[in-house]
Amino acid sequence: MKLNEIRDNEGATKNRMRVGRGIGSGKGKTAGRGVKGQKARTGVSIKGFEGGQMPLHRRLPKRGFNNIHAADLNEVNLGRVQEAIEAGKLDKGATVTVDALVQAGIIARARDGVKLLGVGDLTTKLAFEVTRASKSAIEAVEKAGGSVTVVYASGVSTRGSAQATA
The missing domain is CATH 3.100.10.10 (Ribosomal Protein L15; Chain: K; domain 2)
Structure with a gap:
């Protein structure tokens, strides 16, 4: 075996999916985002959103507090x-x-x-x-x-x- 013959095992590396490269590529047009709507747009972050219902993290009561003056001993x-x-x-x-x-x-x-x-x-x-x-x-x-x-x-x-x- 020579240094120039060394390579990864078959299937060890995989090229990343290049989206938006035409309909025939399998990930063209909508690029795997479905169709239209807020989540199809870029820059959307609606974690915790429950369709207008009060989100769980707002329904639960707040408990305790962190004392900013507490000594870390x-x-x-x-x-x-x-x-x-x-x-x-x-x-x-x-x-x-x-x-x-x-x-x-x-x-x-x-x-x-x-x-x-x-x-x-x-x-x-x-x-x-x-x-x-x-x-x-x-x-x-x-x-x-x-x-x-x-x-x-x-x-x-x-x-x-x-x-x-x-």
């Missing part, structure tokens, strides 16, 4: 942090911040901040600087001898009664 469980310490990815003496969590591979990228959750066991004394923390997480960290400081990106608290420290 990374959730981190205490058990995951403990695993990273045991694997040597996190330093025991250093403060656990968003940057430290990214470096350790616990979170892929920092979004609007980190919320610390109390799932799992924490046995190491650690100082955390996070955007939010659950009550169970704070209790578990303090039980292990550590501390949790709630820090906001802007330095201003948006939710909760925790003191912001910038």
Whole structure:
């Protein structure tokens, strides 16, 4: 076999249908659009139109809303942090911040901040600087001898009664 003899298998490629090339072509005259009417014209988009009847998407009630001010937080469980310490990815003496969590591979990228959750066991004394923390997480960290400081990106608290420290 030579390079100039290489070709696709029979039937592997197919030429596109060229419409509007005469009645004898099979796709001439109306070019597969039927005859007349709105949908035979170019640029028509009537998705959801039900012939004048109220369309389904307008008959159904609206539900909920998207809060444009909601923070997109990374959730981190205490058990995951403990695993990273045991694997040597996190330093025991250093403060656990968003940057430290990214470096350790616990979170892929920092979004609007980190919320610390109390799932799992924490046995190491650690100082955390996070955007939010659950009550169970704070209790578990303090039980292990550590501390949790709630820090906001802007330095201003948006939710909760925790003191912001910038």
